Amino acid sequence: MSAESPGQQNEHFLRVIKRRFRDWRGQRPFWAGLLTILGGIPIAYFPYASLKIGHMTLAMATTAGAGSLIIGVLLVTLGLTMWFHHIVRVFAGVASILLALVSLPVSNVGGFLIGFLLALIGGALSIAWAPGKGETEEAPGPSAPADGRDVPLVPGPQVGDGTITQKTGVHVDGGRNSAG
Template sequence: MSPESTGQNEHYIRVARRRFRTWRGDRPFWAGLFTILGGAPIAYFPYADLHLGNMTLTMSTTAGAGSLIIGVLLITLGLTMWFHHIVRVFAGIAAILLALISIPVANIGGFLIGFLFALVGGALSISWAPGLPESEQAADEQAAPSSEQPYEERPEAELQGAAAVPQQQGAEFDKAADADGGRHRAG
């Protein structure tokens, strides 16, 4: 064993967990999970039978097909958020609309459980934004001003004049055009 060899002694569970964490970070994972969890009770409750001793309580309604369609669409939208995150805004808006439609159609939105999960999942999907790649993130950190002092507290040498406009390096400026306000005379 040498300290230079990395990854050879890692346990497969640790490797799988790291890969899952990377996969989860590249997409609106929690939005998809909440939307799927919202679609499940909306689709399930109209077809569920509750057994209390010898008595069976059936919660099926005349809108059972509508509940099934809404639930399956919400589950599909949750999977879409995971695997096609480029359409996350559309999927989020559709999830919110389906959650709102489930209130009158699907047993008060799966007894409000499915409604709330789908509503939160749709909102998370709309608000999610992908992070910057590591190369762009490093470039942004380097481009940020190095001094932590506000503009007013910086030394005069760092301000570069009254306007504090950064000068282009290596570019020659037309002094004549600046003298007459930027207007060029023909001739």
């Protein structure tokens, strides 16, 4: 018998998948994309849905069904764009907000306000999202030396440290002037 049982390997495998998904989710506006996708579904679905109550069929079909389908498909596409091309997240967020606003008059009051609100919040989250700093990254900047001296922000010899004794300036006519 081995020291490891198959159950432990599956648990480790699931833990690795969960960690990888959490890392992937943290590098992109995941919730913005999810809400935008969920907002596009009712906008595209309701104009084509029909509800049967006994022998009576209730249909919400409108003349703007094609427009609703286009808006819904575009919102789903923008949600996927937020996930897989997060560099264009601001464009996708603004486009989601505009499509959500257009869905109000076109698509049964924006999918009965459900799709409208989800797409609107998803677009706003996409615009507001900013990539976070990793746990191992440190903030850039000069570090103070151990003896307490100031560290110059520009590398090379500095005026006043004894290596540069003369300042040079540039005249308005382009000539160089030695100032002492």
